[in-house]
Amino acid sequence: MHCQVTAFLVILFGTAQAQLTERPGGSEDNPIDTPRDLSGLSLKNPRIRILHTTDASLPGGSRWFQERDPWLAYQWGRSLFQREFRERDGVYGDAGKLDGPLLPDGATHMQTRSHVNSCAACHATPYRDAGAGGTIAKNGGTGRNTPHLYGGGLIEMIGQQLRMEITRAADADGNGWISASEAKEMRCLIRPLTNGGDTLDFGRFDDSDGDGWPDLNGVVHPVFVDEDGLRMPAARNLTTPGVAGFRVDVQVFGFAHLRAPHRPPLPSTVRAFAANTFDMHMGLQPCDPGGLEDDDGDGFSRPTNAGCPQPATIAARDRGRVLTKTGVSTDDPDRDGWCHEISEGEMDVFEWYALNHPAPGRGEITDAVRRGEKHFHAAGCASCHTPDWELKIGPGYAGDRRFFDLDVTWLPDRARLEGKLRRLGTKRAGFRVAGIFSDFRWHDMGEGFAQMQYDGTVVRLWRTTPLWGVADTSPYGHDGASASLDAVIRRHGGQAAAARDAFVALPAAARQDVIAFLQSMVLYSTDQVPCDIDGDGRIAEHFIVSGKDTGMERLNPEWLFRAPGRIEGPVRNPRGEAVISFALSNVREAYGLDLPLLKDSDGDGFPDRMDAAPEEPGFHDGVK
DSSP states (O other): OHHHHHHHHHHHHHHSOOOTTBOOBOTTSOTTTSOBOTTSOSBOSOOOOOOOOSOTTSTTSHHHHHHHOHHHHHHHHHHHHHOOOOGGGTTTTTTTOEEEEEOTTSSOEEEESOOOSOGGGTSOBSTTSSOBOOEEEESEEEEEEOOOOTTHHHHHHHHHHHHHHHHHHHOTTOSSSEEHHHHTTOEEEEOSSSSSSOOEEEEESSOTTOSSSOOBOTTEEEEEEOTTSOBOTTOOSTTSTTOOEEEEEEOOSSSOOOOOTTOOOOOOSHHHHHHHHHHHHHOOOBBOGGGGOOTTSSSBOOOOTTSOOOBTTSOOSBOOOSBOTTSOBOOOTTOSSOOOOBOHHHHHHHHHHHHHOOOOEEOOOOHHHHHHHHHHHHTTGGGTSOOOEEEOEETTEEOOOOSEEEEEEEETTTTEEEEEEEEOOSSOOOEEETTOOOOOOEEEOOTTTOEEOTTSOEEOEEEOOOOTTGGGOOSBSTTSOBOSHHHHHHHOOGGGHHHHHHHHTSOHHHHHHHHHHHTTEEOOOTTTSBEEOSSSSSOOSSOEETTEEOSSOBOOGGGGSSSOOOEEEEEEOTTSOEEEEEEESOHHHHTTTTSTTTOOTTOSSSOGGGOSSTTSSSOOTTOO
């Protein structure tokens, strides 16, 4: 009887593990047992909870991936973004429940939980990348539009640099926080570039208007501390007894929201952003204790494997309070019966992917584009849409933490976008983030942008949206209410009214030039754009990987793995036609599925090191 049950479980879990986006099979695989995708574009790795490690010598742990096989770490992180999660993963645990941060009335929730099963359901333009998407129900009846995440790591690093520079601007004694005496009559002036460029005014450090908050731009969130510089989680403002000053967090992600004492700030790192997204949008609670360990009480965790401290102001729901002997959290915050839904190691590789996801590209630079850029500056648009930032290097500066950069530009002689891969190595350097076009400050954009929230409160301040990639992200505005670039520009008001009026006053041809300039900032499919990845200065028409002709040289991470992917090559499809199969014939080797810390013998999504019964098919350690 036991053998019969085991056989049934093997059939159940051995043949039905894959989902739409997970198709590792090739032409010779039985598509019932191993779903095929001869295009080679579907996910090939199964869902396995990666183990968090800080020792790069442990094969299959997250640190090993990041240091020994960084492209494979990137691809595992990418698979979490593209994957369609299933019930057995714990998705939809609170489907339809009103939840999320409270609006200013202290009772109305921001949105519903668990409404998608994949990041790619919304971030889908371009398909299979961290692209832009439609408008979702959030904050108010007009909704919020889905932004793209190209260059998200660069934005995070700008935010972390801003946190340091804003602190330095007033922290006279260098203790890492700003006291009342240090804040008095101090302005916060920031230079995006070491040399050249305008200085940006982020407001005052003191509370001149008496509302209990520093008079800094809304993008700067104060973390209130006592006289020892320790975070006071219950403090509501500067007047709370015991508050001696504040540290700062910088909310460079999201559109903006109204400040309220009971609300956490918007996520300031790609990891915090992802943890919140997994939980709210999919019902998957990450068990990520490293992001919660505020050992010194300053409001931030120790740096992650990718080098970024995490804000303790955003509390994860799965704290791992109750662990099995193998380290599986049984907290199950949404009580759906599925535990340890996203592991700390998976958060490591997701952060790695988001940190390194390439920035948008630049399309064809025509005479109209050049004229349009001049009109853009002359109209005053660049006073908020700051063109360039610099990741600085030197004492106290982190520099660029990515492991590669991809420069994608238009090649006129070939009439196409082409990429050039630059490996950055382990030595930190500075980097100019060119063409991002945002000052990251919050601005009053006038009545045309004002959004009434569900509780009747009105949001009027919005973060300056980075313009890179804007050509491919319609509709526009925080609510997606503007169908064209011309319409969203005309909608500007408030602090942007003068720039809008200058644009509207331009002759029709000049306005079209401005639109042409904006439409030159494009997105692209990262693994399909022709790209020089071997550094020989050219893009091969027949790029050979593992002895196989893979066609046009392009940035497919599988070609750069420690064990590069090997395609099937020429085969006959079911109709007898000759095609090139890009399915891999060495999936297990390429994706490291037999590495000691990653191996999952029974295919239940938990590696053997976490599984109480690694050879017995089914789900264990407190999960169904």
